[in-house]
Amino acid sequence: MNNRNSLVTRRLTTAPDWLFAVYAIAASFSTYFCMYAFRKPFAAATYEELGPFLGLDLKTALVISQIIGYTLSKIIGMRVCSELGRANRASVLVLLVIWAEAALVVFAVVPSGWKVLAILLNGLALGMIWGLVVRYLEGRRLSELVLAGLSCSYIIASGVVKDVGRIWIDAGVPDVWMPAITGLCFLPLYLVSVWLLNQIPEHSEADRESRTERPKMNAADRGRFVGHFWAGLLLLFPVYFFLTAYRDYRDNYGIEIFETLGYASMPALFTRTELPIALGVVLVLAVLNVFRNHRHGLIAVYAVMTCGLILMAGATLMLDVGLLRGKELWWMVLVGLGSYLAYVPFGTALFERLLASTHFRGNAVFGIYVADSIGYTGSISVQLYKDFFQSNINRFEFFHDFTYVLSLLGAVLLVASCIYFLPKTHRALDTELP
Numbered sequence: 001m002n003n004r005n006s007l008v009t010r011r012l013t014t015a016p017d018w019l020f021a022v023y024a025i026a027a028s029f030s031t032y033f034c035m036y037a038f039r040k041p042f043a044a045a046t047y048e049e050l051g052p053f054l055g056l057d058l059k060t061a062l063v064i065s066q067i068i069g070y071t072l073s074k075i076i077g078m079r080v081c082s083e084l085g086r087a088n089r090a091s092v093l094v095l096l097v098i099w100a101e102a103a104l105v106v107f108a109v110v111p112s113g114w115k116v117l118a119i120l121l122n123g124l125a126l127g128m129i130w131g132l133v134v135r136y137l138e139g140r141r142l143s144e145l146v147l148a149g150l151s152c153s154y155i156i157a158s159g160v161v162k163d164v165g166r167i168w169i170d171a172g173v174p175d176v177w178m179p180a181i182t183g184l185c186f187l188p189l190y191l192v193s194v195w196l197l198n199q200i201p202e203h204s205e206a207d208r209e210s211r212t213e214r215p216k217m218n219a220a221d222r223g224r225f226v227g228h229f230w231a232g233l234l235l236l237f238p239v240y241f242f243l244t245a246y247r248d249y250r251d252n253y254g255i256e257i258f259e260t261l262g263y264a265s266m267p268a269l270f271t272r273t274e275l276p277i278a279l280g281v282v283l284v285l286a287v288l289n290v291f292r293n294h295r296h297g298l299i300a301v302y303a304v305m306t307c308g309l310i311l312m313a314g315a316t317l318m319l320d321v322g323l324l325r326g327k328e329l330w331w332m333v334l335v336g337l338g339s340y341l342a343y344v345p346f347g348t349a350l351f352e353r354l355l356a357s358t359h360f361r362g363n364a365v366f367g368i369y370v371a372d373s374i375g376y377t378g379s380i381s382v383q384l385y386k387d388f389f390q391s392n393i394n395r396f397e398f399f400h401d402f403t404y405v406l407s408l409l410g411a412v413l414l415v416a417s418c419i420y421f422l423p424k425t426h427r428a429l430d431t432e433l434p
Helices: 007-013 017-039 058-083 085-111 110-125 130-136 143-171 178-197 206-210 217-254 255-262 269-290 292-320 328-347 349-358 364-389 395-424
Strands: none
Touching: 007 017, 007 085, 007 292, 017 085, 017 110, 017 130, 017 178, 058 130, 058 217, 058 292, 058 364, 085 110, 085 178, 085 269, 085 292, 130 143, 130 178, 130 364, 143 178, 143 269, 143 349, 206 395, 217 328, 217 364, 217 395, 255 269, 255 395, 269 292, 269 328, 269 349, 292 328, 292 349, 292 395, 328 349, 328 395, 349 364, 349 395, 364 395
16 A cells, blocks of 8 residues: 555645645545444444343443453554554554454354453454554644544544444344444445545655654653653543543443433434534634644643533533423533533644644654543443442433533643643744744
8 A cells, every 4th residue: 555656645745735634634534434333333232132241231341342442452552553654554554444344243143242352352453543544644734624624533423323323223134233234334435545545645844844743652752752741641631531431421322311311213313413513523623723823722722622621511501400401402412512622632633732832752643542541441430330339320310410520620620731731832933833
């Protein structure tokens, strides 16, 4: 998949900024959108007929198992994604998804007790794909814009692929075969998308001057990153710990929450709620690209994240006082929008602007993957806490209370971390875009 002599690559090297941005968004969006067809369709089924697993509801066990695999993949990805060179990136992207599809086939054919292991292997394959895709996009003059477009992929894809999975179930496909069949449908498009993504040219001199160089990071570089920013990271990571848990809980148990709200029978339910969220997120994050000074851009990122948390609490308060009576679907939209406004910058703009504003020589993917490994640990912990210590309340009630706790705690920690990082940023004009 070498792209050095590709006609597409040569054209993109001299293309106007708007054309490069459109191409990069389309290729990265399509790649990650298709990846979700191998990760999320299993959550569209309940698996009630298969019984519990080691005292846990089987679906909870499956969700946790996949997240464990995903978390392990993020830990491995701290090294792999930050070190892997351009030459092998596309091949690894293809091999990981083939591995994930094979795991879904195994999931369909093995006895119930072994399905938990199969779904863990599926998650183990998929956790590095985000970092490999981001490596094509970080460190560009238009990084906020193209990363915002990429981020829409998993917001929309999660709903769409689950709706596709429900279509297969309605057509008579057994629950256990539905994930593998859904993934297979998206495999050809994924392969084409990876080829298109790999045509994106290397960083230009203007990119390097604007955002600093984004080299591979060895163990010493990674240690230097942690040593330089450790106090601010200690404030940030608890927020991401609970944010990831919240996002995953809403994503994995959305059908149960909608049943409580009375919307479970609505056609294309997940697509209806996630599309407006994706549109809102991409519009807000795209605006971050107008901040030419990276210090101001970092402050703007923090403002967006904090406002997202406040929106979650505000929407839940509206639900509690009856302002959304008969429109409870909009509560799920609003808390989803707020949570993604806080969550998405951790995987895109936050570390991008942090490196650019502090002139730290490294790549954003390492910071993203440290955060992800902590975040998905939070997802596992919160789901286990719910099943073992809050089993007397339903999933909606737990999610409702979780919203208030995360909003208040998260806002305080985000403001504190912003105050910590600002003295490390540069005020000079050389932090501006050319």
